[in-house]
Amino acid sequence: MRIIAIANHKGGSGKTTTAVNLAAALADRGRRVLLFDLDPQASASHWLGAPEDSPGAAELLTDGVGLDGVVHPTRWPGVELVPASGGLARAEKYLARELGAEVVLRRTLERVHAPSWQYAVIDCPPALGLLTLNALVAAREVLVPVEAHVMALRGLAQLMGTLDLVRERLNPDLELTGILACRVDGRTRHAQEVVQELVSRFGERVYRSAIRENVRLAEAPSFAQPIMQYDARSAGAADYGALAEEVIQQERRR
Numbered sequence: 001m002r003i004i005a006i007a008n009h010k011g012g013s014g015k016t017t018t019a020v021n022l023a024a025a026l027a028d029r030g031r032r033v034l035l036f037d038l039d040p041q042a043s044a045s046h047w048l049g050a051p052e053d054s055p056g057a058a059e060l061l062t063d064g065v066g067l068d069g070v071v072h073p074t075r076w077p078g079v080e081l082v083p084a085s086g087g088l089a090r091a092e093k094y095l096a097r098e099l100g101a102e103v104v105l106r107r108t109l110e111r112v113h114a115p116s117w118q119y120a121v122i123d124c125p126p127a128l129g130l131l132t133l134n135a136l137v138a139a140r141e142v143l144v145p146v147e148a149h150v151m152a153l154r155g156l157a158q159l160m161g162t163l164d165l166v167r168e169r170l171n172p173d174l175e176l177t178g179i180l181a182c183r184v185d186g187r188t189r190h191a192q193e194v195v196q197e198l199v200s201r202f203g204e205r206v207y208r209s210a211i212r213e214n215v216r217l218a219e220a221p222s223f224a225q226p227i228m229q230y231d232a233r234s235a236g237a238a239d240y241g242a243l244a245e246e247v248i249q250q251e252r253r254r
Helices: 015-028 045-049 057-061 090-096 102-112 130-138 148-169 189-205 214-221 236-251
Strands: 002-006 033-037 079-082 119-123 139-149 175-184 206-212
Touching: 002 015, 002 090, 002 130, 015 033, 015 045, 015 079, 015 119, 015 175, 015 214, 015 236, 033 045, 045 214, 057 090, 057 102, 090 130, 090 139, 102 130, 119 148, 130 148, 139 148, 148 175, 148 189, 175 236, 189 206, 206 236, 214 236
Parallel strands: 002 119, 002 139, 033 079, 033 119, 139 175, 175 206
Antiparallel strands: none
């Protein structure tokens, strides 16, 4: 099972949009995907229609509930969800008092039988706390969405430093699977320059796919649908479909 954390310290970078739509696009291509919502804002959980009172990530991390007790079906075939349950905001404080708190999620995923899912996609909160740290320790790969704005490049440098520390101290197997340019407005020169700067700095680690600024993509959460369901002909659906193909190509190389 490939475990991919969708992470960026900066809010508004497209983490949840990428987590939900990448999971759906992978499922469209025959992959079984488990989506973890580790963000206390629960945007992915609301988007995919998780019941408000359903057990989820908080119970998994703090109450010893097994994975079978927190996995819920979604309306999208092939995608199952561990939602951000109500206690997730308090889970950070609870974990801070526990020995080995940063490895709880990894130990849980190590017990998963291989045929259950082919991908685990983890939507991280926009901060480096114990929830994000659990994701980075459990994951083998990090996918970093970056808004096509010059200020986002500064946050990216900070995140790269964090990944180096996690590799050094907690998870030597963690690798940067790719950087994804998001909210790319093709009408502005600035967005294009930011994408060029990303490629200049990180080369082949930048996905060829980029997520264009798209009204239909912004509307999809309001209708509780991934973009492929809400508008399969939109630029957003095409872009996330292309990203899924690139991710699958990585799978084949592995």
